[in-house]
Every structure is written in structure tokens, then in C-alpha cells.
Amino acid sequence: MPGGVNSPVRAFKNVNGKPIFFKSAKGPILVDEDENQYIDFIGSWGPMILGHSNPIILEAIKAQLELGTSYGAPTSLENKLASIIKSQVPSMEKLRMVNSGTEATMSCIRLARGFTGKNKIIKFSGCYHGHVDSLLVKAGSGVSTFGLPDSPGVPKELAALTYSCPYNNIEALSDIINEIGDDLAAIIVEPIAGNMGFIPGEPQFLNSLREFCDKHGSLLIFDEVMSGFRVGLGGAQAIYKIQPDLTALGKVIGGGLPVGAFGGKQSVMDQLAPLGPIYQAGTLSGNPLAMSAGIALIETLIQTNPFDELEKASSEIMTYAKNLLNEKGIPFSTSSIGGMFGFFFAEDLPKNFEDVVKSSDKIFKKFFYAALDRGIYFAPSKYEAGFISSTHDRSILDLTKNKIEKAIKEL
Numbered sequence: 031m032p033g034g035v036n037s038p039v040r041a042f043k044n045v046n047g048k049p050i051f052f053k054s055a056k057g058p059i060l061v062d063e064d065e066n067q068y069i070d071f072i073g074s075w076g077p078m079i080l081g082h083s084n085p086i087i088l089e090a091i092k093a094q095l096e097l098g099t100s101y102g103a104p105t106s107l108e109n110k111l112a113s114i115i116k117s118q119v120p121s122m123e124k125l126r127m128v129n130s131g132t133e134a135t136m137s138c139i140r141l142a143r144g145f146t147g148k149n150k151i152i153k154f155s156g157c158y159h160g161h162v163d164s165l166l167v168k169a170g171s172g173v174s175t176f177g178l179p180d181s182p183g184v185p186k187e188l189a190a191l192t193y194s195c196p197y198n199n200i201e202a203l204s205d206i207i208n209e210i211g212d213d214l215a216a217i218i219v220e221p222i223a224g225n226m227g228f229i230p231g232e233p234q235f236l237n238s239l240r241e242f243c244d245k246h247g248s249l250l251i252f253d254e255v256m257s258g259f260r261v262g263l264g265g266a267q268a269i270y271k272i273q274p275d276l277t278a279l280g281k282v283i284g285g286g287l288p289v290g291a292f293g294g295k296q297s298v299m300d301q302l303a304p305l306g307p308i309y310q311a312g313t314l315s316g317n318p319l320a321m322s323a324g325i326a327l328i329e330t331l332i333q334t335n336p337f338d339e340l341e342k343a344s345s346e347i348m349t350y351a352k353n354l355l356n357e358k359g360i361p362f363s364t365s366s367i368g369g370m371f372g373f374f375f376a377e378d379l380p381k382n383f384e385d386v387v388k389s390s391d392k393i394f395k396k397f398f399y400a401a402l403d404r405g406i407y408f409a410p411s412k413y414e415a416g417f418i419s420s421t422h423d424r425s426i427l428d429l430t431k432n433k434i435e436k437a438i439k440e441l
């Protein structure tokens with residue numbers, strides 16, 4: 031496999047290291063092939079919000095396993111997961127299941143273009159929306175990690191239809207919209223960004239996106255593949271009280287199995303085949319095993335609503351680190367929302383990708399390895415977010431603080 035991995039960030043290239051191979055995981059703990067244990071702050075990039083090998087999710091998968099793994103035909107499980115998602119994210123009046131976040135955003139873009147009859151798209155530098163051709167322009171984490179501004183293989187004619195704008199910058203956006211004129215199909219955004227480190231959108235900025243789209247007859251797409259059911263039950267759109275036209279989901283909603291979903295206004299969604307002319311399909315979409323895992327996870331999230339607790343937990347650890355680092359004169363900033371958090375070796379919290387680039391790479395790498403050597407598994411790049419789970423209990427938090435203190439002493 032190129033780089034030894036099936037997804038680039040796993041290769042540890044940004045921290046000049048080698049990938050770790052894991053063989054099992056339970057609760058907050060990952061175990062590698064050499065039996066080393068790590069306290070996990072990646073959580074499979076989101077889905078493990080209830081910890082690894084959650085018994086309720088495993089039971090649901092086992093029960094479905096006995097009934098068959100795929101039928102290539104509708105099941106009531108799809109309806110059930112769709113209803114549960116819709117109950118929490120009401121802007122998704124109709125939705126469709128796919129197999130990854132990339133598929134979800136790709137389908138949103140096609141739908142937005144087909145529905146509006148327009149071609150151009152605005153995205154924000156540092157926001158990652160999957161490895162879709164049209165969206166692989168200034169695309170944050172994986173791409174930034176490797177210093178590729180764009181990927182070879184994306185035709186420049188196609189990339190030319192995608193305009194990139196700095197995040198949280200209304201003036202720059204307004205200029206680009208004026209330049210595009212009336213050919214703007216959609217604005218796509220991570221309302222809470224997790225692929226240039228963790229950077230929440232500013233409320234005024236996100237509200238301006240809604241206004242611009244309304245004014246220009248363009249669709250607003252919220253990519254909540256990472257933030258959906260991670261920052262809170264209704265995702266970022268519930269926190270900011272903004273209704274996008276389309277939403278992309280992934281990661282958490284599959285309970286650790288490969289799932290994505292996209293949905294939104296009924297009038298837009300009904301343009302999809304077979305009701306409408308816009309084509310989109312998937313052999314394994316709505317896979318019953320994946321649906322059963324997703325249903326078990328989201329139902330448990332609704333019952334337990336762990337988001338305040340999760341936010342307190344990551345913020346406790348990060349504030350502890352911040353105090354120790356500041357005592358040593360090392361600049362550090364951090365923030366948390368629900369089950370996501372971020373930290374930067376910079377005095378002030380970054381507001382956009384350019385700010386993140388300026389935060390210290392050198393200290394990040396040192397801190398990353400000092401923590402990893404003590405069994406703390408943070409994301410191996412300053413361009414990634416942090417994730418915590420409901421199984422990070424008091425004893426795990428105390429242990430983490432203890433290890434972080436030792437790691438910081440070494441810096």
C-alpha cells in the first residue's frame with residue numbers, strides 16, 4: 031500500500047514517523063500489535079464517541095449479522111436510521127444513505143448544480159470535504175499535511191469552477207461572490223471546522239453564508255460529516271440555529287461502520303433519481319449491518335446526551351496542559367465543543383487556515399511524541415482535531431493529565 035496505509039494521515043508523515051498498527055480496542059484504550067496501550071484521542075476520527083467496542087453497538091451488529099449482511103434491496107433499518115437522523119436534524123426533510131463522507135459531499139455538489147442549473151462552488155481554505163475532484167482545492171488536513179496545494183489528477187478546468195475563500199472572512203467572501211456573478215451553485219462549509227485543527231465558524235460569518243445564498247439563488251451546504259452527532263445531537267446547525275439547504279453526514283452516524291448520508295429540502299432531494307433526473311446510486315448504500323450500528327449509536331446518544339460532559343472532559347485536560355505550558359513560556363491555545371476539541375501552539379486561537387500554518391510545527395511534533403511515548407494517542411498532525419468519548423472517565427482523565435504533565439516536563 032502506498033505509504034503503508036489506506037488513508038494518508040495514518041502514515042504519520044507530518045510528524046516524520048511510522049504508522050502504528052492496531053489490533054484491538056475497548057473503551058478509551060487502543061492496543062497495538064506489540065501490546066502497547068494508548069489512551070485514544072482520535073476515536074476513529076469521530077465515530078467512537080461512546081468508546082471502542084461499545085456493548086450496545088456490538089450487540090446490534092451481532093443481531094443483524096445472523097439475519098444477513100446485505101440484500102441490495104430496501105430494509106426497514108434504513109427508514110429507522112433516516113427517521114432518527116431527521117428527528118435530530120430537521121433541515122434534512124429527505125435524505126439518502128451512502129457509504130462515506132466523500133460520497134455524501136460529492137452527491138450534494140451534483141445535486142446543487144443539477145437543481146440550480148449553475149456551475150460554480152465556493153469552499154473555504156482549510157475545509158476538507160473528502161477527496162472529491164471539485165472539492166480538493168485548498169482542502170486542509172491530509173492535503174496540507176503533504177504540502178500539496180491541489181492534487182495532480184484534478185483537471186484545472188474542473189478546479190476552476192471551485193473558488194476558495196479564507197474561513198471566517200465575510201469581506202473576502204463578498205468579493206468572490208461579486209466576481210462569480212449569477213453562476214454560483216453552492217457554498218459548502220464545515221460550520222465547525224475539524225480539518226485545519228479545530229476551528230468553530232463565527233456566528234456572523236455563518237449567518238452571512240445563509241444570506242448570500244438566499245440572495246443569489248444558491249444552495250448552502252453544511253458539511254457535518256465530522257461535526258454531525260459529534261458537537262451535539264443536532265450538529266453545528268442546531269448550535270448556530272442556521273438551516274442549510276443540504277447537509278452531509280458520515281463518521282458518527284455509522285457507529286464505526288462505513289456510512290455517509292446526505293439530505294435537505296424535499297424540493298431539492300426530490301430531483302434525485304428515480305423521482306427526478308439527477309443520478310446518484312450505491313450497491314451497498316443503506317447496508318443493514320452499518321444501519322444497525324448507526325441506529326444503536328444514535329439512539330444511545332439521544333438517551334444519554336453526553337455532550338456537556340464530553341466538552342467538560344476535554345476542556346479539563348487541555349486547560350491543565352495550557353497552564354503547564356504557559357508556566358514554561360510556551361504559547362498554547364485550546365477550545366472544545368461537545369465531543370470535539372482542538373489545541374494549537376499559538377498565543378491566540380486561530381480563526382482560519384493561515385493562522386494554523388503560523389502555529390508552531392516544531393513544538394507540536396515534540397509534544398506529540400512526548401505524549402505518544404507515554405501512551406497518549408493524539409492526531410499526528412496539527413491540522414487535525416481531537417475527539418473524546420464517554421468512556422474517558424475520571425480515572426482516564428487523571429491518568430491523561432499525569433502523563434501530559436510528564437510529557438510537558440520533557441519539552
Ligand SMILES: *Cc1c(COP(=O)(O)O)cnc(C)c1O
Nearest residue numbers: 130131132158159160255256280
Ligand atoms: C472525514 C470528512 C469527510 C470525508 O469523509 P470520508 O468518510 O473520509 O470519505 C468529508 N467532510 C468532512 C468535514 C470530514 O471530516
